[in-house]
Amino acid sequence: DVVLTQTPSILSATIGQSVSISCRSSQSLLDSDGNTYLYWFLQRPGQSPQRLIYLVSNLGSGVPNRFSGSGSGTDFTLKISGVEAEDLGVYYCMQATHAPLTFGSGTKLEIK
Amino acid sequence: QVQLKESGPGLVQPSQTLSLTCTVSGFSLTSNSVHWVRQPPGKGLEWMGGIWGDGSTDYNSALKSRLSISRDTSKSQVFLKMNSLQTDDTAIYFCTATFAYWGQGTLVTVSS
Numbered sequence: 001d002v003v004l005t006q007t008p009s010i011l012s013a014t015i016g017q018s019v020s021i022s023c024r025s026s027q028s029l030l031d032s033d034g035n036t037y038l039y040w041f042l043q044r045p046g047q048s049p050q051r052l053i054y055l056v057s058n059l060g061s062g063v064p065n066r067f068s069g070s071g072s073g074t075d076f077t078l079k080i081s082g083v084e085a086e087d088l089g090v091y092y093c094m095q096a097t098h099a100p101l102t103f104g105s106g107t108k109l110e111i112k
Numbered sequence: 113q114v115q116l117k118e119s120g121p122g123l124v125q126p127s128q129t130l131s132l133t134c135t136v137s138g139f140s141l142t143s144n145s146v147h148w149v150r151q152p153p154g155k156g157l158e159w160m161g162g163i164w165g166d167g168s169t170d171y172n173s174a175l176k177s178r179l180s181i182s183r184d185t186s187k188s189q190v191f192l193k194m195n196s197l198q199t200d201d202t203a204i205y206f207c208t209a210t211f212a213y214w215g216q217g218t219l220v221t222v223s224s
Contacts, residue, residue, distance in 0.1 A: 048214040049149075049208075054212070092156065094157075094211070096211075100159060100161075100172045101147075101159040101162070102159065103159060105156050
C-alpha cells in the first residue's frame with residue numbers, strides 16, 4: 001500500500017501567517033492516464049471532512065483562494081496564504097492513484 | 113444540491129455484522145463513485161472501500177475479507193456490510209461521493 005507521510009503533525013500559526021504542509025508518498029502518484037490523484041481535506045472539529053484541493057492543485061468548489069496545492073510525483077504541498085480563524089482543524093492528504101486509496105496521518109493546525 | 117446521509121445501528125455486539133446505508137440525492141450513482149471512510153475516536157481517516165459508477169468495487173486490503181459494498185440505483189442507496197466486528201471497529205463511518213461531498217457520519221460502537 002502507498003504510504004503518505006505528512007509533516008508537520010502539529011502546526012501553530014497566528015492569524016495572517018502563511019503556512020505549508022508537506023505530503024510525501026512512498027510511490028509516484030502519477031497515473032498512467034496522466035493525472036495525479038492527490039487530494040487535500042480539512043476536517044474542522046466535530047465536522048465531516050471538506051475537500052479543499054483535487055488533482056494536486058485544483059481548488060474545490062467554494063474553497064477560498066488562500067488555499068493552494070502544488071507538487072508532483074511523490075512530493076506535494078498545501079499552502080495557506082494568510083491563515084484565518086476558521087482554518088483550524090486537521091488537514092489530510094489522500095491519494096487515489098493506487099488501490100487501496102490511502103490517507104496521510106493528518107496535520108493539526110492550531111491558532112495561536 | 114448533493115446530499116448524503118448515513119443510517120444504521122449505533123451499537124453492534126462483538127462478532128456481529130454491521131449494516132449501514134448511505135442515501136444520496138442530487139447526483140447519479142451510475143456516473144459517480146461512492147466511498148466509505150471511517151474514523152476511530154480521536155484518530156485519522158481510513159478509506160474502507162468504494163463502488164464506482166460502473167458498479168465495480170474496490171476495498172481496503174486490510175478489510176477485504178469481511179467487507180462488502182453494494183448499491184441499489186433505483187433507491188439511490190449504497191450499502192456497507194462488514195462482519196466479525198470487534199471493539200476496534202468502533203468509529204464514525206462516513207459515506208462520500210467522489211470525495212467532494214460527504215455525509216454527516218454515523219457513530220458505530222462495538223460493545224457487549
